[in-house]
Amino acid sequence: MSEKVQKIVEIADDELILGWRDSEWTGIAPSLEEDVAFSSIAQNEIGHARALYELAARELGTDADTLAFDRDPGEYLSAPLVEERRMDWAHTIARHFLYETADEIRLAALKDSDDAEVAGLAAKMDREEQYHRLHARMWRDRLQDEPRFVDALEELWPAAVAVLPEELRPQMSERLQLDLPSNSLLRGFERGSHSEELRPLLDEMTMVRRSVPGATW
Amino acid sequence: MIFEVFRQEKKGAAFAHAGSVEAPDATFAHAYAHEQYGRRQESEALWVVPRDAIHEVHDFHDELHQTYHRVDGYPLKEKLRLARERAGGTAKSVDALSAGGG
Known part of the structure; x- marks a missing residue:
């Protein structure tokens, strides 16, 4: 897998897994309006994953579904931040806010890519992500003095930094005015490590697809 | 707070009432309206208006049948x-x- 394709699959996996996690709030979000909004954002993330997998699949001579659903858990390139199952609204919003901040930095770098196709897709995704950021920031503004939210941000900060490649991390630190975590704090959150929650998630996510292997749906 | 949402389907078309959203403030209302009335690309633009800002007028009498x-x-x-x-x-x-x- 070339460096370019690896980068695309990393982002695709992040978006797919986070989209799945966020969709776990459908029907149980704190208000009906939030239910609709958060589910819609989750769906958008999965839509971004699809577009990225399609791009990677062309380079790899496969298709998007195969990439999304037919790999072993160890082959996923998602960051541990997006894998955790967090049935707590403070953590969910903290993760959402931190992820969107990292994603904005990552997409800005991707928009400058020499590869016109990659740069174009990044620009398209970024336009939709603006609304995710609006949503994430308004919740941050609302919860920023709540101890549960403050604790959740602090707890998730190392995992959030680890979403980004090393060269982009200082931007994240500067933007949120938080010190970069030490290497020992980052251990276990770096890409390549996986949360124990990933395997059960993938089992559930691929359940229907695995029930009739090779079927055309 | 309740916000009323008006939707413009095409550029230049008149805005029509689409429904309402409940939100704690204007920023939340903006985000919720965007997801509820725009996520299917069904809107060109939205007006999101606090319900209190709308003055509803009733009582149109026509005792003398002034049909002209x-x-x-x-x-x-x-x-x-x-x-x-x-x-x-x-x-x-x-x-x-x-x-x-x-």
Whole structure:
């Protein structure tokens, strides 16, 4: 897998897994309006994953579904931040806010890519992500003095930094005015490590697809 | 707070009431309206308005049946019938009246 394709699959996996996690709030979000909004954002993330997998699949001579659903858990390139199952609204919003901040930095770098196709897709995704950021920031503004939210941000900060490649991390630190975590704090959150929650998630996510292997749906 | 949402389907089209969203403030209302009334690309633009900002006006009395305020206040058919009678039923004069009576 070339460096370019690896980068695309990393982002695709992040978006797919986070989209799945966020969709776990459908029907149980704190208000009906939030239910609709958060589910819609989750769906958008999965839509971004699809577009990225399609791009990677062309380079790899496969298709998007195969990439999304037919790999072993160890082959996923998602960051541990997006894998955790967090049935707590403070953590969910903290993760959402931190992820969107990292994603904005990552997409800005991707928009400058020499590869016109990659740069174009990044620009398209970024336009939709603006609304995710609006949503994430308004919740941050609302919860920023709540101890549960403050604790959740602090707890998730190392995992959030680890979403980004090393060269982009200082931007994240500067933007949120938080010190970069030490290497020992980052251990276990770096890409390549996986949360124990990933395997059960993938089992559930691929359940229907695995029930009739090779079927055309 | 309740916010009323008006939706414009195409550029230049009039905004029409689409529904409402409940939100703690204008920023949340903006985000919720965007997801509820825009995620299927069904809207060109939205107006999101606090319900309190809308002044609803009722009580339109028409005790004296002043139908001339309305477009349909002058029933043209009736006028044509009367004109026809006055003209003694000649088709020519009725046509002339009809052509000029926009």
